[in-house]
Amino acid sequence: xxxxxxxxxxxxxxxxxxxxxxxxxxxxxxxxxxxxxxxxxxxxxxxxxxxxxxxxxxxxxxxxxxxxxxxxxxxxxxxxxxxxxxxxxxxxxxxxxxxxxxxxxxxxxxxxxxxxxxxxxxxxxxxxxxxxxxxxxxxxxxxxxxxxxxxxxxxxxxxxxxxxxxxxxxxxxxxxxxxxxxxxxxxxxxxxxxxxxxxxxxxxxxxxxxxxxxxxxxxxxxxxxxxxxxxxxxxxxxxxxxxxxxxxxxxxxxxxxxxxxxxxxxxxxxxxxxxxxxxxxxxxxxxxxxxxxxxxxxxxxxxxxxxxxxxxxxxxxxxxxxxxxxxxxxxxxxxxxxxxxxxxxxxxxxxxxxxxxxxxxxxxxxxxxxxxxxxxxxxxxxxxxxxxxxxxxxxxxxxxx
Amino acid sequence: xxxxxxxxxxxxxxxxxxxxxxxxxxxxxxxxxxxxxxxxxxxxxxxxxxxxxxxxxxxxxxxxxxxxxxxxxxxxxxxxxxxxxxxxxxxxxxxxxxxxxxxxxxxxxxxxxxxxxxxxxxxxxxxxxxxxxxxxxxxxxxxxxxxxxxxxxxxxxxxxxxxxxxxx
Numbered sequence: 001x002x003x004x005x006x007x008x009x010x011x012x013x014x015x016x017x018x019x020x021x022x023x024x025x026x027x028x029x030x031x032x033x034x035x036x037x038x039x040x041x042x043x044x045x046x047x048x049x050x051x052x053x054x055x056x057x058x059x060x061x062x063x064x065x066x067x068x069x070x071x072x073x074x075x076x077x078x079x080x081x082x083x084x085x086x087x088x089x090x091x092x093x094x095x096x097x098x099x100x101x102x103x104x105x106x107x108x109x110x111x112x113x114x115x116x117x118x119x120x121x122x123x124x125x126x127x128x129x130x131x132x133x134x135x136x137x138x139x140x141x142x143x144x145x146x147x148x149x150x151x152x153x154x155x156x157x158x159x160x161x162x163x164x165x166x167x168x169x170x171x172x173x174x175x176x177x178x179x180x181x182x183x184x185x186x187x188x189x190x191x192x193x194x195x196x197x198x199x200x201x202x203x204x205x206x207x208x209x210x211x212x213x214x215x216x217x218x219x220x221x222x223x224x225x226x227x228x229x230x231x232x233x234x235x236x237x238x239x240x241x242x243x244x245x246x247x248x249x250x251x252x253x254x255x256x257x258x259x260x261x262x263x264x265x266x267x268x269x270x271x272x273x274x275x276x277x278x279x280x281x282x283x284x285x286x287x288x289x290x291x292x293x294x295x296x297x298x299x300x301x302x303x304x305x306x307x308x309x310x311x312x313x314x315x316x317x318x319x320x321x322x323x324x325x326x327x328x329x330x331x332x333x334x335x336x337x338x339x340x341x342x343x344x345x346x347x348x349x350x351x352x353x354x355x356x357x358x359x360x361x362x363x364x365x366x367x368x369x370x371x372x373x374x375x376x377x378x379x380x381x382x383x384x385x386x387x388x389x390x391x392x393x394x395x396x397x398x399x400x401x
Numbered sequence: 402x403x404x405x406x407x408x409x410x411x412x413x414x415x416x417x418x419x420x421x422x423x424x425x426x427x428x429x430x431x432x433x434x435x436x437x438x439x440x441x442x443x444x445x446x447x448x449x450x451x452x453x454x455x456x457x458x459x460x461x462x463x464x465x466x467x468x469x470x471x472x473x474x475x476x477x478x479x480x481x482x483x484x485x486x487x488x489x490x491x492x493x494x495x496x497x498x499x500x501x502x503x504x505x506x507x508x509x510x511x512x513x514x515x516x517x518x519x520x521x522x523x524x525x526x527x528x529x530x531x532x533x534x535x536x537x538x539x540x541x542x543x544x545x546x547x548x549x550x551x552x553x554x555x556x557x558x559x560x561x562x563x564x565x566x567x568x569x
Contacts, residue, residue, distance in 0.1 A: 052538035059523070060547060064554045095429060222457055222484075225512025238484050334429045335480055335491065337460075346461055348478065361463040363480075371515045400538060 017045060020382070024053050028386045030127060031396030035373070035385075042381050047374040051367075055400040062360040066325020067093050068167055068301070070360070075161035077364060078398040081120035081341035082162045083112045083152065088338035091246055092347040093167045096334050099298050103290040105169040106248040111182065111285045112155065112164060113247070113338075114278040119148040120341030121229070121271040121278075124393040128268050129200055131390045132209045137196045144189055151181045168302035169295030179286075186283060197272060207265060214376045214388025215263035224372040227365050228343025230392060233270045234262030240339040251288070252281045264384075264391040300327040325355040342366050342393055366398040405486055407432040410454060418444060431489050438494040441477070442504040445492060448481060449509055456490065458482040459506065462516035464524040467495075468550050474498035475526055479506070496526070505531040523548035 023034035032053040038046040058073045065073070074085035087109050094101060122145050126138040149159040154177050156164040165171065200206045216226070221234040231238055239256045241249040257273035259266025295302050299318045308315035321327055331353045337346035346363030369392065377385040410432060411425040421437040422444075436444050448456040460480040468474055473495035481490045496503055505528040507513040517528040518537040525546035528534055536543065545552060 052536075052540075055538040057547065060554055220511070223511040225459060225510065236484070243484075243487055332428050333433070333491075335431060335461075335489070344460065346480070348461060348463060348480065350465060359465045361461070361465075361478075363461040367515065367519075368512050371511070 016040065022382075022385070024050070028131060028389070030390060031394065031399070033370075033394070033396055033399060037382070037385075039382065042383075044377050044380055044382060044385055047377060047385075049370070049373065051370070052400050054396050058362065058401045059360055062357055064356055066355050067329070067357070068322065068325065070357070071165075072161070072163050074362075075163055076397050077362060077401065078120070078341055078345070078366070078395045079160060080123050080393075080395055081116040082160065083116040083164045084120075084338060084340050085345060086162060086164050087113055087247065088336065088340070088345050089347060090165050090167050091338065092334060092336040092349055093301075093329075094296075095336050096332060096349060096351060097167075097298070097301065097329055099168055099296050099301075101169050101296040102292045102294065103248060104292040105294045105296070107285045107289050108170055108174060108294060109165065109247050110249065110252070111282050112152070114281045114285075115148050115151060115182075115185075117339075117341055118275050118278050119145045120393075121275050124341075124390070125268055125271050126196075127390045128210070128264070128387065129196075129206070131387050132206055134200060134203075134206060137199050140192060141196055144185075144192055147181075147185050147189070151178060151185065154178045154181055166295070166302055168298040169293070171303075173294045182282070182286065186279065186286075190279065193275065201269065201272065210264040210268060210387055210391070212261070213264045213380060213384040214391065215261050216372060216376055217262060220372070220375070221262060221369075224375075225368040226343065226372070227369070228340065229270045229274060230262075230267055230343065230369055232256060233259035233266035235260055240337050240344050244337070246336075246338060252284050254278075254281050264387050267391040327355070328353060329355075337363065340365060342395065342398065343369065362401055364398045364401055366394045367401070370394045370399055405454065405488060410488070410490070413451075413454075414444065414448075417447060431491050433491040433493065435493045435495065438477075438496045438503045441479070441492060441494040442506055442509075445479060445481065445506050446509055448490065454483055454488065455485045456481045456483045456488075458484055459510035459512050460489070462506070462513050462520060464520040464526050464548075466524060466548070466550050470495070472497045475501050475524060477503055477520065477526060501525060502527045502529055504529050505534075507531055522546070525549070 018039045020037045020039050022037055023029045024032050034050040036048045037044050062070050062073060071086050071089055074089045075082040077085050122141045126141040129137045152162050153159050156162055216234055218234040218236050221231050235258055237256045237258050242256060254277040257270050259270050303322050304315035304318055309319045329351050331351055333350045335346060335348045337344045343365030345365060348361040349357050350359040352358040376388055407427050415422050418440055421440040423435040423437060426433050448454055460482045463478050465476045465478060466474060475496045475498060477494050479492040494503060505517055507517060515537060517531055518534060520526050521534050522536045522539050523546060
C-alpha cells in the first residue's frame with residue numbers, strides 16, 4: 001500500500017492553491033474591475049473577471065436624450081481619448097441625417113483625433129513602463145499629455161471630458177493660439193518622446209521583462225474581437241481609418257505599424273510607432289488645411305452664432321429648437337465606427353424619427369477584448385499578468401459604459 | 402470571381418437558406434438581413450466558412466426591443482465584418498417576448514461570449530448553449546432587465562420633459 005498514490009498527491013496540490021483578489025481597487029488594475037485569481041505559488045492557474053463597477057447605463061440614458069446631449073456620454077467611455085468618441089458620435093449622426101461637412105472641419109477633426117490618439121497611447125505606454133519598474137518615463141510623458149490637454153482646452157475649453165465638436169462641424173474655428181500651441185507641440189514633443197523611446201525600446205531590462213509575456217495569436221485575437229493596436233500587435237493590419245476612411249483619412253499618408261507575436265512588447269512598440277504616424281498625420285493636416293467654414297449648413301442641428309440669436313428671428317427659432325432637441329431626424333438604422341485609441345469604436349443607432357435615439361449601442365473595444373485576459377495570463381506569473389493588463393489598455397469607463 | 406456586391410451576397414445567401422431569409426435591405430449601404438431566429442446561427446456559421454465572402458470577424462452583438470411588434474418584441478442584431486473583402490453585414494433576428502430564446506454564437510466567435518451576456522443582462526434574451534449566461538454589468542441580484550422599454554429611466558413625477566410641452 002502506497003500512501004502517495006496519484007490521487008492523494010492531486011488532493012494535496014489542490015489544497016495548496018491560493019485565491020487572490022486582483023482588484024477591484026488594486027493600484028495595478030488602473031481602473032475599477034476585479035480579477036479573482038487562483039494561484040499556484042506565483043503562477044496563475046485560473047482567473048475569473050468581475051466587471052461593471054462603474055456601469056452607468058449609458059445606453060439607457062441615451063434613449064432619453066436628444067442627439068446633441070449624447071456627446072457628453074461618449075466623453076466618458078474611453079476618457080483617455082474623449083475627442084475620438086465625440087467625433088465618432090457626431091459622424092454617426094451626420095451620416096444618419098445625410099450631412100457632408102466641409103473639408104476644413106474634417107481636417108480639424110483629424111488633428112484633434114490624432115492628438116487624442118497620441119495622448120491615449122502616451123498614457124498606456126508610460127504605464128507599461130511604470131508597471132515594469134520604470135517610473136521616470138511616466139513622469140516626463142505626463143507633461144506632454146498636459147500639453148495636448150492645453151491644446152484641447154484652447155479649442156473647446158475642456159481638458160479631459162472634452163465634449164468637443166458639434167453635430168455638423170466644430171463649435172468654432174481654431175484660434176491663432178491653437179495653431180501656435182500645436183506647432184510648439186509638433187516641434188518639441190518628438191525630442192521628449194525620443195528620450196522616452198531611447199529609455200525603453202531597446203532597454204535590456206525592459207525588453208526581457210515584457211517580451212513573450214501575455215502573447216495572443218492573430219487567430220485567437222480575431223476570434224476574441226480584438227481591434228486597434230492590440231490586434232495589430234498580433235500581426236493583423238486592420239485599421240478602420242484605412243479600411244473604411246472617415247473624415248478624409250484617405251487624404252493622408254501614414255503607415256499601419258504591426259507586430260508579430262502579439263505579446264506585451266509588440267503592443268508597446270505598435271503604440272510607440274503609432275504615435276509617430278499620428279504626428280505625421282497632424283503635420284499633413286496642418287500643411288494642407290483647406291480654406292472654408294468649420295461647420296456645415298445645417299441650421300436644424302448646428303447652433304447659430306450667439307449674436308444672431310439676439311438679433312434675428314430665424315436664428316432664435318433654430319437656437320431654441322437645437323437646445324430643446326426639437327429637430328426631426330430620419331428614421332433608420334446605422335452603424336458607424338471610428339478607430340478609437342483602443343480599437344474599433346462603433347455606434348449602432350436605431351432612429352424612429354424621434355428626438356432621442358430609439359436604441360443606441362456602443363461597440364466598446366475594451367469590453368470586447370478584455371474577455372481574452374484570462375486566456376492570456378493563464379500559466380504566467382502574477383507580475384506578467386499586471387503588465388499584460390496595462391499593455392491591453394483596458395479603460396474602465398469604456399469597459400462598463 | 403464576380404464582384405461581391407450586396408445584391409450578389411444577398412442572392413447567394415437566399416439560394417442557400419431560401420425562405421428563412423425574411424428580408425434583405427441596405428439601409429445606409431450596409432446589407433441587412435432579417436432571418437428566422439432558428440437559422441441565425443446557421444447563417445453566421447455559413448458566412449464564416451464561405452470561401453468567397455470570408456466573414457472572420459464578429460464586430461458586435463446587441464439586442465433591441467420593439468414593444469409594439471406583436472410576437473417579435475425582441476431583436477438580436479449581429480454585425481459581421483469580412484476583413485479580407487471589407488464587407489460588413491448586419492443580421493437581425495426577431496424573437497417573441499413570450500419565448501426570448503436564440504442560439505448562441507459564442508461557439509463560433511469567442512467575442513460573442515460577453516456581448517451575449519450583456520444582451521441577456523439588458524433585455525433578458527436567452528442565448529441557448531451559452532457557457533455562462535449570467536449578468537455581467539449589473540448586480541447578480543437584480544430581478545429585472547433594465548433596458549426594456551417598460552422601465553422608465555427617471556422618476557415618474559418629473560414632468561418637464563413630457564412631449565405635451567413640445568406640441569406633440
